[in-house]
Each structure stands twice: as C-alpha cells, then as structure tokens.
Amino acid sequence: DSGVTQTPKHLITATGQRVTLRCSPRSGDLSVYWYQQSLDQGLQFLIQYYNGEERAKGNILERFSAQQFPDLHSELNLSSLELGDSALYFCASSVEGRTEYEQYFGPGTRLTVT
Amino acid sequence: AQSVTQPDIHITVSEGASLELRCNYSYGATPYLFWYVQSPGQGLQLLLKYFSGDTLVQGIKGFEAEFKRSQSSFNLRKPSVHWSDAAEYFCAVVPFSGGYNKLIFGAGTRLAVHP
Numbered sequence: 001d002s003g004v005t006q007t008p009k010h011l012i013t014a015t016g017q018r019v020t021l022r023c024s025p026r027s028g029d030l031s032v033y034w035y036q037q038s039l040d041q042g043l044q045f046l047i048q049y050y051n052g053e054e055r056a057k058g059n060i061l062e063r064f065s066a067q068q069f070p071d072l073h074s075e076l077n078l079s080s081l082e083l084g085d086s087a088l089y090f091c092a093s094s095v096e097g098r099t100e101y102e103q104y105f106g107p108g109t110r111l112t113v114t
Numbered sequence: 115a116q117s118v119t120q121p122d123i124h125i126t127v128s129e130g131a132s133l134e135l136r137c138n139y140s141y142g143a144t145p146y147l148f149w150y151v152q153s154p155g156q157g158l159q160l161l162l163k164y165f166s167g168d169t170l171v172q173g174i175k176g177f178e179a180e181f182k183r184s185q186s187s188f189n190l191r192k193p194s195v196h197w198s199d200a201a202e203y204f205c206a207v208v209p210f211s212g213g214y215n216k217l218i219f220g221a222g223t224r225l226a227v228h229p
Binding site: 002004033035042043044045048056058090092102103104105106107108 | 150159160163216222
C-alpha cells in the first residue's frame with residue numbers, strides 16, 4: 001500500500017459524459033501527478049500540481065482538467081468523453097515537486113467509456 | 115527524437131533463472147533513470163533509481179540495474195527470479211528539458227515466470 005488513494009476504482013460511463021476522478025496523496029506529500037495508461041499510448045504523464053499550483057503539463061487534452069485543493073487532494077475532470085478515453089488513470093504523489101523525490105502511485109481508476 | 119525503448123515486450127523465464135530486462139534512452143543529456151514494476155491490478159512501485167555516481171544501483175526485491183552511458187542503457191537484472199516477480203516492468207526517465215518532473219515511460223516488458 002503506497003498510501004495514495006484513488007476513487008472510484010472503476011467507472012463506466014457513456015460517450016459525451018463528464019466524470020471526476022479523485023486522488024488523495026500520501027500524508028505530507030505536496031505534489032500530485034496524473035498519468036494515463038492505455039493500450040495504444042502506454043503510460044503518459046498528464047499534469048502535475050504542487051501545493052495547489054499547476055507545475056507541469058504533459059499530453060493532457062483540452063477536454064481534461066485538474067486541480068489540487070487546499071487539503072492537497074486532487075481531482076481530474078474528464079469531459080465530452082470519447083471511446084478512446086477508456087484507460088487506467090493513475091495518480092502519484094511525492095513530498096516535493098522535484099525529480100529527486102520518489103513518486104508513489106495509487107492503484108488507479110479504470111475508466112470505461114461505452 | 116527523445117524516447118525510452120524497452121525492446122522486449124514479453125519475456126518468459128524459469129523460476130530460479132537469471133533475468134535481464136533491457137532499457138535504452140535517447141536524450142541529449144543523461145536523464146534521471148528509474149525502473150518501476152506493476153503487478154496485476156496494482157499501481158506502480160519503484161524498484162530503483164539512478165541519478166549519478168555508482169553506475170550499479172541496488173533496488174528492492176533483489177533487483178539491480180546498471181547504467182552504461184556509452185550505450186545509453188539502464189538494464190534491470192536479477193540473479194534468481196521468483197514466481198512472485200511475474201509482472202510488468204517499466205523503465206522511465208525524467209528528462210531535464212523544460213524543468214519538468216514528469217516521468218517518461220517505456221512501453222513495458224511483461225515478465226512471465228515458469229515454475
């Protein structure tokens with residue numbers, strides 16, 4: 001158990017819908033990262049937050065957005081869902097936002113878009 | 115183009131045999147290097163990392179990796195594989211360009227272990 005929690009574990013929804021994935025980082029960790037794992041794209045970095053501020057952005061679609069709240073939990077919002085958005089979404093956290101600090105991964109949220 | 119390559123998609127070894135998983139990177143400067151393991155239904159767990167210094171790095175679960183600058187490689191090894199090592203293994207780098215801390219992952223190598 002990494003100490004990072006993600007809810008829900010599974011999510012099934014229809015095309016065009018909007019969903020919110022939630023991540024609670026390890027106690028004391030200030031930085032949160034979101035990754036997408038799909039069969040065709042592999043594991044891809046989406047976005048990083050550090051203490052409430054966006055720190056880095058990867059291949060995140062405009063239909064996707066994220067935020068980190070004052071209590072440091074984070075939410076990833078996915079809208080206008082398409083079949084290709086079906087994937088495993090991971091959240092990771094680290095003490096600081098710098099590379100030297102290990103990222104601890106949550107168990108992921110499996111999103112299925114039908 | 116900048117990339118992380120894991121040439122082997124699937125590897126099968128017998129329990130007790132040695133293991134080497136290959137990873138090559140293509141970046142201008144030596145990035146920070148990592149190996150992660152993903153067991154079925156689980157998140158990723160860090161096995162080991164290399165930032166600088168000794169090129170042979172020891173990790174958890176009996177794994178080690180060797181950084182070879184001349185070959186742009188960071189291969190993962192284990193002298194004797196256990197059935198519980200069956201999982202998917204990902205090599206990852208953090209490039210320095212742009213100051214990002216994002217992990218760039220290889221495509222992964224799925225390891226099967228025969229009894």
